[in-house]
Amino acid sequence: MKIVLSIFFTFLLAITSNNVNAQQKEVNRIDDAVRVLREFANMKGNIPQELLNISEGIIIVPKMINAGFVIAGKRGRGIALVRNDDGSWSNPAFVTITGGSVGFQAGVQSVDLVLIFRHRETLENIGEGTFTLGGDVSATAGPLGRSGSATTDYKFEAEVYSYSKSKGLFAGISLSGSAISVDDNANNLFYGQDLEPAEIYALSNGGNASVSTLKTVLVGLYQDGIE
DSSP: HHHHHHHHHHHHHHHHHHHHHHHHHHHHHHHHHHHHHHHHTSSSSSOOHHHHHHHOOOEEEEEEEEEEEEEEEEEEEEEEBBTTTOOBBBBOOOEEEEEEEEEEEEEEEEEEEEEEOOOOOHHGGGSSSSSBBBOOOOOEEEOOOOOGSSSOOOOOOOEEEEEETTEEEEOOOOOTOOOOEOHHHHHHHHHHSSSHHHHHHOOSOOHHHHEEEEEOOOOHHHHOOOO
8 A cells, every 4th residue: 555655646746846847938938028028128129109008918929930941930939918907917828929931041040029919809819719910910010219200100000010139139020921829738837727818817816926027027118118
């Protein structure tokens, strides 16, 4: 009997350890997202404050890989959050982004990506299936320039505006044809239960220091502008 109990507890400990290690990958993803936002804040290029004022959601994808020869592919894992009516931010839902393009290109490039969403409903409905930027959801490379004079004629009619940082350069980026979907496995590991993105956004407590830091950084960036 003691041998059986010993094997059982050893097996239980192994499962617990594996779950902790797996969850740590998601915590690392959140920490990477915080790094991306802080680095964006220090870039010379900037996201117009007018766009931040009307936006209700964000996706941050650290180290998205763009690779290929003639036919290229994009792949990245990130997090999505929505802004609440009081200006605070929801808990993060884990997502993936994939895409491809055809043209004269070669090599591998790592890009930090930020997508600014005008309406939170777009990210709340992502659990219903994959959506394509530029197809299901209108998307465009984001404009630069924080001051009003720089964006006076910009109507902000698209649903998503995309920005990237690579090798110290900050710019708007076109992601037409890229697909965004929910990373169910990561969400299950991190939250310990099967939740849709809308349910994650509605959670009152994320219970994690990295999530708290992420929310604090986002509040500060949206109040002060990403400069």
